[in-house]
Amino acid sequence: MLSAEALSALALSLKVAALAMAVALPLALTAGYGLARWRFPGKGLVTVLVYLPLVLPPVVTGYLLLIIFGPNGAIGRWLEQSLGLVLAFRWTGAALAAGVMAFPLLVRPIALAFAAVDKRLEDAAGTLGAKPGIVFFTLTLPLAAPGIFAGVALGFAKALGEFGATITFAANIPGETRTLALAVHTALQRPDGDMLAIGLSLIALSVGALAVGLSEFAASRIRGDRRA
Amino acid sequence: MTAVLEVDVQHRAGGFALDVGASAGDGVTALFGRSGAGKSTLVGMIAGLVKPATGRIVLNDRVLFDSKNGINLPAPQRRVGVVFQEARLFPHLSVRRNLLYGQWAGGRRDAPDLGAVCSLLGLDAILERSPDTLSGGEAQRVAIGRALLSAPDILLLDEPLSQLDGARRADILPWLDRLAHEAGTPIVYVSHAFDEITRLADNLIVISDGGVLASGPVEEVISRIDLGPATGRHEAGSLLRGEIIGHDETYGLTRLSLDGANLTVPAIAAPAGTAVRLRIRARDVALALEPPAKISVRNIIPVTIAEIALEEGPFAEVLTKIGEQNLRVRITRRSAEELGLAPGAHAYALIKSVAIVRRALARS
Numbered sequence: 001m002l003s004a005e006a007l008s009a010l011a012l013s014l015k016v017a018a019l020a021m022a023v024a025l026p027l028a029l030t031a032g033y034g035l036a037r038w039r040f041p042g043k044g045l046v047t048v049l050v051y052l053p054l055v056l057p058p059v060v061t062g063y064l065l066l067i068i069f070g071p072n073g074a075i076g077r078w079l080e081q082s083l084g085l086v087l088a089f090r091w092t093g094a095a096l097a098a099g100v101m102a103f104p105l106l107v108r109p110i111a112l113a114f115a116a117v118d119k120r121l122e123d124a125a126g127t128l129g130a131k132p133g134i135v136f137f138t139l140t141l142p143l144a145a146p147g148i149f150a151g152v153a154l155g156f157a158k159a160l161g162e163f164g165a166t167i168t169f170a171a172n173i174p175g176e177t178r179t180l181a182l183a184v185h186t187a188l189q190r191p192d193g194d195m196l197a198i199g200l201s202l203i204a205l206s207v208g209a210l211a212v213g214l215s216e217f218a219a220s221r222i223r224g225d226r227r228a
Numbered sequence: 229m230t231a232v233l234e235v236d237v238q239h240r241a242g243g244f245a246l247d248v249g250a251s252a253g254d255g256v257t258a259l260f261g262r263s264g265a266g267k268s269t270l271v272g273m274i275a276g277l278v279k280p281a282t283g284r285i286v287l288n289d290r291v292l293f294d295s296k297n298g299i300n301l302p303a304p305q306r307r308v309g310v311v312f313q314e315a316r317l318f319p320h321l322s323v324r325r326n327l328l329y330g331q332w333a334g335g336r337r338d339a340p341d342l343g344a345v346c347s348l349l350g351l352d353a354i355l356e357r358s359p360d361t362l363s364g365g366e367a368q369r370v371a372i373g374r375a376l377l378s379a380p381d382i383l384l385l386d387e388p389l390s391q392l393d394g395a396r397r398a399d400i401l402p403w404l405d406r407l408a409h410e411a412g413t414p415i416v417y418v419s420h421a422f423d424e425i426t427r428l429a430d431n432l433i434v435i436s437d438g439g440v441l442a443s444g445p446v447e448e449v450i451s452r453i454d455l456g457p458a459t460g461r462h463e464a465g466s467l468l469r470g471e472i473i474g475h476d477e478t479y480g481l482t483r484l485s486l487d488g489a490n491l492t493v494p495a496i497a498a499p500a501g502t503a504v505r506l507r508i509r510a511r512d513v514a515l516a517l518e519p520p521a522k523i524s525v526r527n528i529i530p531v532t533i534a535e536i537a538l539e540e541g542p543f544a545e546v547l548t549k550i551g552e553q554n555l556r557v558r559i560t561r562r563s564a565e566e567l568g569l570a571p572g573a574h575a576y577a578l579i580k581s582v583a584i585v586r587r588a589l590a591r592s
Contacts, residue, residue, distance in 0.1 A: 127308060
């Protein structure tokens with residue numbers, strides 16, 4: 001039913017989104033916890049940076065990534081020279097673009113979930129002998145888990161369908177960076193591409209609906225579970 | 229009394245000043261004070277959740293806090309168990325996992341046996357339940373068990389019954405009674421409910437306006453007549469220790485001996501020789517200069533007047549002695565004047581009703 005081209009685009013999208021989430025999640029956990037719990041100078045600036053990709057034109061985000069992580073970018077050149085890692089125009093670069101674009105959607109529910117964890121429970125855990133790190137992993141993290149799932153579902157869906165930043169930073173290379181959204185775009189450029197575009201769009205639609213549904217379900221668990 | 233816990237702290241937060249010097253020994257030490265007197269702040273300081281401005285806190289010769297030497301042990305290292313007003317059970321863990329938290333997450337390996345604590349607090353039937361299915365009283369019992377199972381050197385109970393309604397409170401009091409007598413861990417019991425304190429406590433510390441107003445054995449402090457404003461008049465009374473000397477099966481009565489004086493009370497289901505603790509409210513006692521005849525009151529006990537406090541209103545508070553024990557009496561100012569009561573005078577206390585607050589089981 002699905003053409004090899006469509007399957008390849010779907011498989012690539014899943015790979016890109018998975019890598020994006022794997023790298024972004026630890027950062028999002030740190031950012032979400034920090035924004036919810038810590039007070040530090042420059043917190044406003046960090047908040048702006050975290051949520052900026054949500055409102056910036058994706059093509060601008062992609063262009064900024066190119067400036068920073070491209071072959072001539074400060075970090076890009078360093079990565080290539082010291083680690084031999086090239087991001088621009090590679091699938092890993094597509095993952096970077098997708099991860100940056102998905103980051104705000106990932107952080108928001110996580111920050112809300114951490115903020116909703118009752119600190120008095122953590123105090124109680126402390127009096128029972130548990131050190132702060134142990135309290136985080138036995139109490140705070142499990143209690144915030146629904147919010148983390150919600151963030152991952154949303155972020156994964158966003159990463160799967162990212163277009164603007166990806167095409168700008170990683171280009172549209174078949175089999176390397178032509179993800180689902182880029183494949184739809186390419187199909188629409190072709191006179192006979194309608195059926196392919198419809199098929200790909202249906203895939204994107206179902207994956208997106210599933211992710212939002214899962215995210216909402218997880219979010220409802222945050223509200224329902226909170227009890228001191 | 230050997231002090232287990234010694235506290236000397238000064239603190240100021242938002243127009244509220246706290247300056248408390250107190251100590252607690254074995255058994256149950258009640259910390260009494262009206263709402264806002266600083267009791268919970270004090271609990272937080274002992275537990276390591278609130279940092280005092282200055283002072284020193286020592287538990288079993290371990291310095292928990294010392295502002296002079298910059299010592300402030302973090303909560304996990306203090307070994308101070310706390311039961312908060314709300315149970316604060318961990319909602320994602322079963323009752324069993326909650327109870328054992330101090331062991332698997334807190335690394336407290338020397339904890340008492342789970343089975344022993346469960347039977348002490350009646351938790352066997354609810355071990356696999358989720359905290360959100362528990363009643364308020366059950367949740368509080370789990371919280372007590374969880375604190376006990378973290379092998380604390382001292383247990384702080386911060387108004388553990390204040391969130392429960394009357395029936396639930398009555399349910400849990402007997403468990404607390406057992407805890408006080410059988411757990412072996414020293415307990416600081418924070419409360420503003422007199423019935424709980426008289427039933428559970430051995431020693432009493434009265435906190436008022438951020439400072440210690442009085443402290444000592446509960447019988448002594450409760451009968452002190454200068455504490456009226458802090459403890460409340462209506463409930464004012466005395467705690468006395470007595471011993472069962474016999475029963476009158478025909479009439480359903482029990483005879484007690486209080487330092488040689490005899491007292492008859494409604495039957496207590498305990499054998500002769502059992503030590504009991506009685507609560508006698510000041511307003512249930514009358515005074516006479518001669519033993520009255522032909523009177524329904526059974527208990528006519530010779531006393532010595534120790535102290536008289538005449539008040540602004542119509543009442544006078546009289547502190548009398550039965551042997552070494554204090555009996556507080558509330559009469560009208562007019563009666564006090566007409567009888568010509570004065571310290572050192574002999575009189576007879578007519579005691580109408582007596583509440584048995586506790587059978588002193590292990591101690592006394």
